[in-house]
Every structure is written in C-alpha cells, then in structure tokens.
Amino acid sequence: MSAAAKWADLRQRLVSGLLLALVGIVCVRLGGLWFVTLSTLACGLMLWELAVMLGAPKAPAVLCFVLGAGAMIAARWTEGAVELVMLLLVGGVLALMARRDRAVGMVYALAILLAADGLIDFRNDYGGTWLFWMIFVVVATDIAGYFAGRTIGGRKFWPSVSPKKTWAGIIAGWVAAALIGLLFLTFTSAGRDLPWISIAISFASQMGDISESAIKRRAGVKDSSHLIPGHGGLLDRFDGLLGAALAMLAVSFLVHVPVVRI
Numbered sequence: 001m002s003a004a005a006k007w008a009d010l011r012q013r014l015v016s017g018l019l020l021a022l023v024g025i026v027c028v029r030l031g032g033l034w035f036v037t038l039s040t041l042a043c044g045l046m047l048w049e050l051a052v053m054l055g056a057p058k059a060p061a062v063l064c065f066v067l068g069a070g071a072m073i074a075a076r077w078t079e080g081a082v083e084l085v086m087l088l089l090v091g092g093v094l095a096l097m098a099r100r101d102r103a104v105g106m107v108y109a110l111a112i113l114l115a116a117d118g119l120i121d122f123r124n125d126y127g128g129t130w131l132f133w134m135i136f137v138v139v140a141t142d143i144a145g146y147f148a149g150r151t152i153g154g155r156k157f158w159p160s161v162s163p164k165k166t167w168a169g170i171i172a173g174w175v176a177a178a179l180i181g182l183l184f185l186t187f188t189s190a191g192r193d194l195p196w197i198s199i200a201i202s203f204a205s206q207m208g209d210i211s212e213s214a215i216k217r218r219a220g221v222k223d224s225s226h227l228i229p230g231h232g233g234l235l236d237r238f239d240g241l242l243g244a245a246l247a248m249l250a251v252s253f254l255v256h257v258p259v260v261r262i
Contacts (some may be wrong), residue, residue, distance in 0.1 A: 024135060053215060054105045068112075101218060141176055
C-alpha cells in the first residue's frame with residue numbers, strides 16, 4: 001500500500017471525528033435535556049443500524065429506532081425492574097425482526113440500551129467530568145491506535161475478527177489512555193488509581209470496537225451505515241465508547257465512585 005493510500009481517509013476521519021466530539025462535549029457539558037436528547041437519538045440510530053446489519057427489512061428497522069428512542073424517553077419515568085424489563089422487550093423485538101444472529105442482536109441491542117440509559121443516570125449522579133474523562137480516553141485510544149497501527153504495523157491482535165488491529169495499536173492506546181488519566185489527576189479530585197483505570201477503560205473500548213467488527217464480519221458489511229463521512233455509521237464511531245461506557249457503569253456498581261469536581 002502506498003503512503004498516500006495509507007492516509008487517504010485521514011482528513012475525512014478527522015473532520016467527522018472532531019464534529020462528533022464537539023457535539024458530544026457540548027451536550028455532556030450542558031447536561032439535562034441536551035444530553036438526554038443526544039443519548040436518545042444515538043441509541044435509536046444505533047439500534048436501527050444493528051437491525052439493518054442483521055437483515056431486518058427497512059420498515060421494521062425504522063421501528064427499532066422508534067422503539068429504542070421511545071424506551072429511552074420512558075426510562076426517565078421508570079426505574080429498577082420495570083426499566084430493565086422495558087429495555088429487554090426492545091432488545092427482544094429487534095431480535096425477532098432480525099433474519100440472522102438473533103441472540104447476538106438481542107445481547108448487543110441490550111448493551112446499547114443499557115449504556116445509553118446508564119450514562120444519563122451516571123451524568124446526573126456524578127457530574128459530567130467523569131464522562132469527559134471517558135470520552136477523552138476513548139478518543140485518545142482510537143487516535144493512538146490508528147497512528148501506531150499505520151506507522152508501526154507489526155503483529156495483528158486478532159486477525160480473524162479485526163484484521164487491521166495490531167498489538168502496536170493496542171498498546172499505544174493503553175499508553176495514551178494512561179496519559180489522559182494522569183492529565184485529569186492534575187486538575188480534578190480523582191484518586192491516584194485513575195491512570196490504571198484509564199487503561200482498563202481503554203481496553204474495554206478496544207473490545208467494544210472488536211465486538212462490532214465481529215458483527216460486521218458475520219453480516220458481510222464494511223460499515224454499519226453511511227451516516228458519518230469517513231466513519232461509516234454511529235456504531236462504527238461509538239463502538240469503543242459503548243464498551244467503555246459499559247465497563248465504567250459496571251465499575252460504578254462494584255466500587256464507590258466519588259463525585260469528581262474540577
């Protein structure tokens with residue numbers, strides 16, 4: 001591959017990525033209705049993309065968007081078992097509409113719903129600083145992995161599932177995440193464990209990326225959709241964020257998470 005071809009998609013990826021990051025940062029900072037709206041739309045669109053990848057016809061796939069967004073809105077007035085049952089029902093509907101890999105569709109749809117719903121509650125309970133940290137960890141992991149993979153190359157991490165990912169890119173992502181953790185230590189009240197926790201979140205984001213790659217590989221598609229120039233669909237852009245969000249939410253159930261103040 002020539003040098004020009006290797007970096008051909010860089011400009012488009014950067015512009016799209018920066019615009020997405022800007023929208024995300026503004027909505028996280030504003031919180032409230034802004035963040036709820038962003039999470040609701042993103043959740044619905046990702047469910048639509050998932051349904052299409054799993055072979056659902058166009059009309060039922062759109063229904064997955066409607067049901068997913070509706071469930072996110074309804075979740076603001078429900079909690080506990082009722083909320084979980086509602087999200088499970090949406091995942092079940094998507095699985096029924098899919099023509100293949102229905103169990104995968106059910107699990108992945110539930111992961112999308114739980115992450116989107118959980119991040120709203122997490123933002124309300126602990127403030128936006130943790131979300132900014134998570135977003136920057138995921139972005140740094142992605143950028144470092146991209147450049148290290150393209151420049152260093154070397155042994156593939158999991159070639160049968162994600163042929164482009166290399167060990168160099170994986171480790172570069174961990175280093176970048178640790179640096180983000182150290183950076184946040186300088187101006188927040190976060191604990192000293194933040195750098196290694198950042199590495200764990202980085203690895204979760206990489207596994208989120210690989211999980212979506214596996215679904216696309218089984219579906220025989222390159223991108224989840226064509227909504228975002230240079231990135232494909234929302235799932236292509238937010239797969240790492242999905243893995244990181246689920247890991248962060250899981251940790252919050254297991255250990256005490258302080259309200260981090262700048």
